[in-house]
Amino acid sequence: MTAPGHEPDALDLGLPAPVPDPDLPVEVRIHEVGPRDGLQNESSLVPVEVKAEFIARLAAAGLRTVEATSFVHPKWVPQLADAEDLVPRLAGLPARHPGLRLPVLVPNERGLDRALVHGVGDIAVFASATETFARRNLNRSADEAMAMFEPVVRRATGAGLRVRGYLSMCFGDPWEGPVPPEQVIGFGVRLLEMGCEELSLGDTIGVATPGQVGALLEGFARAGVPAGRLAVHFHDTYGQALSNTLAALRAGITTVDASAGGLGGCPYAKSATGNLATEDLVWMLHGLGIRTGVDLRALVGASAWMADRLGRPSPSRTVQALAGGRA
Amino acid sequence: MTAPGHEPDALDLGLPAPVPDPDLPVEVRIHEVGPRDGLQNESSLVPVEVKAEFIARLAAAGLRTVEATSFVHPKWVPQLADAEDLVPRLAGLPARHPGLRLPVLVPNERGLDRALVHGVGDIAVFASATETFARRNLNRSADEAMAMFEPVVRRATGAGLRVRGYLSMCFGDPWEGPVPPEQVIGFGVRLLEMGCEELSLGDTIGVATPGQVGALLEGFARAGVPAGRLAVHFHDTYGQALSNTLAALRAGITTVDASAGGLGGCPYAKSATGNLATEDLVWMLHGLGIRTGVDLRALVGASAWMADRLGRPSPSRTVQALAGGRA
Numbered sequence: 343m344t345a346p347g348h349e350p351d352a353l354d355l356g357l358p359a360p361v362p363d364p365d366l367p368v369e370v371r372i373h374e375v376g377p378r379d380g381l382q383n384e385s386s387l388v389p390v391e392v393k394a395e396f397i398a399r400l401a402a403a404g405l406r407t408v409e410a411t412s413f414v415h416p417k418w419v420p421q422l423a424d425a426e427d428l429v430p431r432l433a434g435l436p437a438r439h440p441g442l443r444l445p446v447l448v449p450n451e452r453g454l455d456r457a458l459v460h461g462v463g464d465i466a467v468f469a470s471a472t473e474t475f476a477r478r479n480l481n482r483s484a485d486e487a488m489a490m491f492e493p494v495v496r497r498a499t500g501a502g503l504r505v506r507g508y509l510s511m512c513f514g515d516p517w518e519g520p521v522p523p524e525q526v527i528g529f530g531v532r533l534l535e536m537g538c539e540e541l542s543l544g545d546t547i548g549v550a551t552p553g554q555v556g557a558l559l560e561g562f563a564r565a566g567v568p569a570g571r572l573a574v575h576f577h578d579t580y581g582q583a584l585s586n587t588l589a590a591l592r593a594g595i596t597t598v599d600a601s602a603g604g605l606g607g608c609p610y611a612k613s614a615t616g617n618l619a620t621e622d623l624v625w626m627l628h629g630l631g632i633r634t635g636v637d638l639r640a641l642v643g644a645s646a647w648m649a650d651r652l653g654r655p656s657p658s659r660t661v662q663a664l665a666g667g668r669a
Numbered sequence: 670m671t672a673p674g675h676e677p678d679a680l681d682l683g684l685p686a687p688v689p690d691p692d693l694p695v696e697v698r699i700h701e702v703g704p705r706d707g708l709q710n711e712s713s714l715v716p717v718e719v720k721a722e723f724i725a726r727l728a729a730a731g732l733r734t735v736e737a738t739s740f741v742h743p744k745w746v747p748q749l750a751d752a753e754d755l756v757p758r759l760a761g762l763p764a765r766h767p768g769l770r771l772p773v774l775v776p777n778e779r780g781l782d783r784a785l786v787h788g789v790g791d792i793a794v795f796a797s798a799t800e801t802f803a804r805r806n807l808n809r810s811a812d813e814a815m816a817m818f819e820p821v822v823r824r825a826t827g828a829g830l831r832v833r834g835y836l837s838m839c840f841g842d843p844w845e846g847p848v849p850p851e852q853v854i855g856f857g858v859r860l861l862e863m864g865c866e867e868l869s870l871g872d873t874i875g876v877a878t879p880g881q882v883g884a885l886l887e888g889f890a891r892a893g894v895p896a897g898r899l900a901v902h903f904h905d906t907y908g909q910a911l912s913n914t915l916a917a918l919r920a921g922i923t924t925v926d927a928s929a930g931g932l933g934g935c936p937y938a939k940s941a942t943g944n945l946a947t948e949d950l951v952w953m954l955h956g957l958g959i960r961t962g963v964d965l966r967a968l969v970g971a972s973a974w975m976a977d978r979l980g981r982p983s984p985s986r987t988v989q990a991l992a993g994g995r996a
């Protein structure tokens with residue numbers, strides 16, 4: 343109904359007014375995946391100094407876990423072929439930002455060897471909850487993939503590293519359809535028993551809805567897995583990421599994966615596999631009075647800066663609202 | 670991690686797997702606002718036959734409440750200046766779709782006169798929960814606006830019409846900041862006591878978060894207003910619309926406003942005031958096993974068709990995922 347020229351400008355409002363919900367946690371740790379999960383699908387190579395600067399800006403915005411890159415074979419993810427060059431550039435960050443963790447994905451033992459050479463303190467492995475995705479993405483059965491991760495996790499924890507396990511396709515698989523919770527719990531428990539400190543449950547194709555999220559997390563609780571060892575990783579393919587996150591918080595989850603600026607998928611491609619945007623997540627969390635340690639304005643600035651580098655507007659609604667989309 | 674060429678294609682999965690949540694309603698009525706609230710901000714005029722066809726497609730997709738247009742002065746909303754031409758074109762729809770309601774917004778008594786001439790059965794009035802927005806949008810104080818609506822609602826109900834009251838800026842106002850719940854409840858109760866059958870609580874600038882939603886709805890319950898007389902109307906400016914809807918469902922709300930294809934705001938403008946996309950809402954509701962009567966594929970088809978007419982991709986993530994964005 344607003345007449346032309348009278349359009350409200352939400353910029354005047356500042357940050358959301360905090361109204362806590364007593365059933366939700368008071369603090370959430372955001373596991374920022376933008377530099378790794380977000381950038382890996384970018385077709386044009388991002389210069390290593392831009393990546394380093396992006397990570398520095400994310401750390402300066404208050405993020406305390408920023409997944410930096412992957413020691414994957416360059417043939418598979420050309421965008422991350424500069425991992426060896428990037429990691430040393432980040433060496434000074436933890437001293438400036440106490441508590442900062444910069445995990446690196448390692449796909450196998452060769453990746454772990456590279457991580458160890460570079461003195462990385464946190465790694466992540468990437469498993470699949472479904473057979474078809476394991477075969478297509480890891481080129482082996484889900485069981486064989488688990489067997490492949492065992493020595494990686496054992497050697498890493500033996501060397502004092504912290505290991506996060508990603509489990510993908512936890513809700514739906516494009517070839518198998520809905521994924522039975524017991525199957526997800528089975529693989530998830532194996533990763534935890536292997537020595538993973540944390541398990542990130544991924545909705546890789548973004549099909550999950552809040553009831554499914556609650557049911558899976560309840561299943562993990564019944565299997566004896568405390569919510570504190572779980573994280574959730576939602577994609578916004580069908581616009582469900584934030585409401586699924588709300589359902590996860592209600593089930594006691596306190597670690598949430600997100601990607602600055604919603605990096606990780608073109609919003610106009612058919613297979614729009616964008617990650618949950620960190621800014622949209624922070625807006626909701628701060629609105630709920632949940633502490634994150636993040637300065638939202640600084641974070642929006644970092645994502646708008648990156649959007650300018652990529653020459654494309656951020657798909658994050660909050661970045662669009664607060665920084666005018668950019669690029 | 671997906672290697673190039675192995676991108677999952679969510680189209681294969683079909684609709685979301687329903688996993689109900691026992692704390693949520695089993696059925697939700699969607700109040701579709703795309704043809705009115707969605708199109709009114711389009712700068713290029715949409716031909717009346719396109720609007721009629723759009724509404725027919727929405728009805729055919731199973732939507733049973735479709736707000737068709739507004740009898741506002743053409744000077745204020747040029748896009749809806751064809752209301753007199755549009756309404757008669759819709760006359761045959763209710764016979765084809767039993768139970769279909771096609772409300773029309775009326776800003777004042779002159780608008781009501783026009784609605785009565787055309788035999789409209791459902792109207793809506795549009796009030797403000799804040800002083801500044803009343804002055805800017807309605808050109809009078811919030812109290813004066815209420816006084817203006819009184820004869821509209823009285824005459825309409827006297828003539829057997831059903832009246833919906835919209836209350837805008839229920840959570841935040843760009844000039845006044847956070848809006849006190851008691852202020853919203855005060856104006857809301859006046860609209861209901863005036864004779865409005867239903868009250869739609871609007872987050873006009875999209876700043877609300879789930880705790881705020883729960884608190885406001887709790888306040889209405891304490892004031893004796895049953896949840897069945899309330900609807901929620903969220904905007905996705907900060908990506909919060911669907912999680913706010915989830916919070917509203919948890920508070921017992923069973924009527925949700927949404928706009929097909931997310932019409933109602935340019936996703937790349939600073940003041941991105943997009944409405945919640947009906948498709949993203951339906952994905953969540955069907956995933957929760959909540960009945961809507963909507964055929965999601967048909968709805969996506971209608972929105973993709975409209976996106977082609979507007980020459981612009983739909984901002985709905987679900988339309989992008991299932992119809993490739995289009996246009």
